[in-house]
Amino acid sequence: MKPTPVAHAPAGANSGAQGLRTGDQPPLVLRAIHAISTLFGVVAAVMILASVLITCHMIFVRGVLGRSTVWQTEAVIYLMIGATLLGLPYVQKLRGHVGVDLLPQMLPPLARRVLVVIVMLATIAMVAAMVWYGWEMFHLAWKRGWKSESVWAFPLWITYLSVPLGFGLYLVQLLADLWMASFAPHQEIPDPHLERSPD
């Protein structure tokens, strides 16, 4: 059973080529991008699962063994941040980022395509800015060898890296979607948001 049923279309897990019919395969580059996004989606899922297990381990160590914990809380936070950022391209691929698509849906096909392309370009510019400034943040932490202010003293560049990396992969997936939105036949324009509400 699908936990969160969607009214419009199933959010395809295997839709490497979203909306394209057989015999009309997208270029290899696009398929490669989809594969990379999916790979990082799996990584994000594993990070979330790992944070479940680490948190339970922490409770066991503290509650049952009665010892203090050093690294668990911090590790779980870094895993969450990592999962969020590295999961961005996969969720984009699944059309899981919610938005208000009332206006685009009311427009005729041509105007809709123009609006979708404009929105994508704006999204790409925003995400590119996050990659740019995120890289500087990571680079500074790397160059100066920043460590977290805890007993564990975790090297911060590792977790900071998730910002430019996650947004960078998201950018690549968005460029693939932009290609689809611009050149794919109009009935195959990817719906901007399959899911409209998280609740």
Place this chain on the structure above:
Amino acid sequence: MEPLTLGLLVAIATVVVLFSGVSVAVGLLIVATLFLWIFDGARSLEALPELFYAELNSFALLSIPMFIIMGAAIASTRAGPDLYEALERWLTKVPGGLVVSNLGACALFAAMSGSSPATCAAIGKMGIPEMRRRGYPPEVAAGSIAAGGTLGILIPPSVTMIVYGIATETSIGRLFLAGVMPGLLLTLLFIAWAIFDTWRRGAASAALSSAKYTWRQRFEILPRVLPFLAIIAGVLYALYGGVATPSETAAVGALLCIFAAIVIYRMFNAHDLWIVLRDSTRESVMILFIIGAAGVFSFMLSSLFVTQSVAQWIAALDVNRWVLMAVINLFLLVAGFFLPPVAVILMSAPILLPIITSAGFDPYWFAVIVTINMEIGLITPPVGLNLYVINGIAPDISLRQVLVGSMPFVGCMILAIVLLSLFPGIATWLPEAVMGVAL
């Protein structure tokens, strides 16, 4: 520029940007970036990733994916239909019949899964055809499930409440408790209306259940239903016993729910487990992305002094606090028509909370008011998700009939808001009784 004029500009820009169809998170980032760039200079943009990162850098946020995994694990099993069966067998003698068990099952499943569309689908798949077979009018069958599903974001544990707690820095445990009695109140109002509507439409005989179940049948279904209920009860108990933080208890709950799904519902298939994990990841990433973006957005609001000046301006207006509350309700209602609950709460909480508290309203009581407004948005067009879910599982009931059936339940919710305004204790009594008076 005056901060107040700036605030108006931000509001207009946000509406325009969000209505373009951009995703909520990126839209918030775009508006925040533009205003910081124009009014604070290009150098302020260097802080963007740090602001985003800092917002996510919190252990409390862990409770979001954990509760989502709990809900997804439960929703992936047959727990919904089983729960429905169990209530149907146990509640045959209760006047009102099937619609009572349906709404009761919605309320319980809502508590377990924390998700409105999942509740609609899980209970509606069995409940709607069964109600119609027994002669309930289609409007009642569809409307009661659509409305019953919305209880998911009010009855604890609720992701919407967690997000409110994070956005307003209020206690998640206390918020959960605040949702309990209003959730029961809404369930009772829904039941009352459903019975009245059935009678009004001349189908009263349908409500008189004729089904008979033996005690054996009643007990044999319990082992399949009780484990999940016990896990949820255990999680909430641990939360209030002060044993662990919401994030920690939710992590244990998530692990137990996955185990229960595997052991009790025999979900040995790796693919099924991946679906649970994938859907949880998708939903968590989506919400956490909005949270990070909303952090940047609210930084922009306060660094341009919009938050502070709007609060001062409202205070200077010196309007009656209930007029103020009515206006805020209207705003939330309209926002909820278009935006998902999580987005509305994250965007408006930094502005609304100072106004609310300075007008002497309780932030926990307000959380319930916000949530009920968001519930209304789930069963009203244009983006009422539950309406489409119902339409998907019962395609022969037209969207118009679903809507006609659901609208009176919106009336019930507005009535609940009025009752809560008259008797705030409905929301505040339980948290104060369990956890003491809020500081």
